[in-house]
Amino acid sequence: MIYLDNNATTRVADEVVAAMSPYYTAVYGNAHAAHRLGRRAHDAVEAARADVAALVGAETEEVVFTSCGTEGNALVIRGLIDAPHERTKIVTTAVEHPSVLTLLRALEQRGLIELATVGVDSSGAIDLDAMASAIDDRTLLVTVMLAQNETGVIHPIAKIAEMAHGRGALVHVDAVQAAGKIAVDVRALDADFLTISGHKFHAPKGVGALAIRRGLKLTPLWYGGGQELGLRSGTEPVPSIVGTGVAARLARKHLGDFDRVRALRDRFESSLSGVEIHGSSQPRLLNTSNLTIDGIDASAVLRVLDDAEICVSGGGACFSGKTEPTATMRAMGKPAAVRFSMSRFTTDEEVDATLSVLAALH
Ligand code: PLP
Numbered sequence: 001m002i003y004l005d006n007n008a009t010t011r012v013a014d015e016v017v018a019a020m021s022p023y024y025t026a027v028y029g030n031a032h033a034a035h036r037l038g039r040r041a042h043d044a045v046e047a048a049r050a051d052v053a054a055l056v057g058a059e060t061e062e063v064v065f066t067s068c069g070t071e072g073n074a075l076v077i078r079g080l081i082d083a084p085h086e087r088t089k090i091v092t093t094a095v096e097h098p099s100v101l102t103l104l105r106a107l108e109q110r111g112l113i114e115l116a117t118v119g120v121d122s123s124g125a126i127d128l129d130a131m132a133s134a135i136d137d138r139t140l141l142v143t144v145m146l147a148q149n150e151t152g153v154i155h156p157i158a159k160i161a162e163m164a165h166g167r168g169a170l171v172h173v174d175a176v177q178a179a180g181k182i183a184v185d186v187r188a189l190d191a192d193f194l195t196i197s198g199h200k201f202h203a204p205k206g207v208g209a210l211a212i213r214r215g216l217k218l219t220p221l222w223y224g225g226g227q228e229l230g231l232r233s234g235t236e237p238v239p240s241i242v243g244t245g246v247a248a249r250l251a252r253k254h255l256g257d258f259d260r261v262r263a264l265r266d267r268f269e270s271s272l273s274g275v276e277i278h279g280s281s282q283p284r285l286l287n288t289s290n291l292t293i294d295g296i297d298a299s300a301v302l303r304v305l306d307d308a309e310i311c312v313s314g315g316g317a318c319f320s321g322k323t324e325p326t327a328t329m330r331a332m333g334k335p336a337a338v339r340f341s342m343s344r345f346t347t348d349e350e351v352d353a354t355l356s357v358l359a360a361l362h
Helices: 014-020 036-056 069-081 098-109 128-134 157-166 238-253 255-270 298-307 327-331 348-359
Strands: 063-066 089-093 114-118 139-145 170-174 193-197 208-212 275-277 288-293 338-341
Touching: 014 238, 036 063, 036 193, 036 208, 036 238, 063 069, 069 098, 069 139, 069 170, 069 193, 069 208, 089 098, 089 128, 098 114, 098 139, 114 128, 128 157, 139 157, 157 170, 238 255, 255 288, 255 348, 298 338, 298 348
Parallel strands: 089 114, 089 139, 139 170, 170 193
Antiparallel strands: 063 208, 193 208, 275 288, 288 338
16 A cells, blocks of 8 residues: 555654553553652653644743644634634635634634635735735734645745734634644744644644744633643543654654655656646645646546555545535636645655556556
8 A cells, every 4th residue: 555645644653652652551640630640641741742842943831732733723713712802803815724714614604703715826825915905903813824735835924924913913823734844933933823733743643732822812612620721621642642742853853854755756746747736836845746637537546546555635525427626726726636645654666656557547
């Protein structure tokens, strides 16, 4: 089997599995218990928090563990709406992850926010003039992803943050796809909130993190024991948090490996003929290749790859043999596409084998 769907999720690194194991069998205390087993679990959670903070350039005290990227995004958006606020407008883009876009649309429908959704051009670049006009003195929050999950296009967050802060609005960055693939620094981005998710960088599923600029207040999504600065009540999943800390450390150590991944991705793309590669004129994640093959429906490509035991991602529903484009592809004015996303574990041989299967399609 060849796995080229690393933007969907990643294999848990061996070092991560090894580090988690003792926290299931020996150090299984509740991280909030006062006894020694609890204190050891607590210390492990705090060490992981420091590692995750370092991955995104935040202070350790600014990081709250969540269950996933979806929860981190919801905690920021709902946490601001549920807190006392005077401004009610939220500005976002048409290519955000559904965890942001569908939530914002639901809040808009319920009359809780005014929503402005800024479009992108055919290369996936955000319309910055439209963004500048959309952000005004009523804007509470501007929420924009750092790297787009389907195309890998990297957005100019620092520029957008300058526009937002200039109007007194807060800035949330969904960095779920970026963390572990490119350097992420919450200060350089000038973000007030930044979301990541462990399973995108070789940690287990079930742990995300939200960096919250010191001094900013959110209302929790639910109430209980007051864990995670009172923002995320519920007994912490200590083994998974420990694993996420180790994965964050490994991600920083292996960031340079993405030079090799980029070379692989570029060789993959330049070996293909009769394809359109979406977002390729923009700054892009080094591991992502999103493409349409001339004259061949995305669903047919996906079927052939699946038969060859090659895992990639399509997105979009299939209607009577023709695949509908995803919301992101529609926003770019593009047809349904196929996403290949590599990791530091992807090999030359896997890329060669994938190229042979694609070559046979023509
Ligand atoms: N944001 C982006 C950009 C994503 O790509 C994803 C997952 O694909 C999420 C948020 C949601 O993350 P999670 O799966 O951890 O909830």
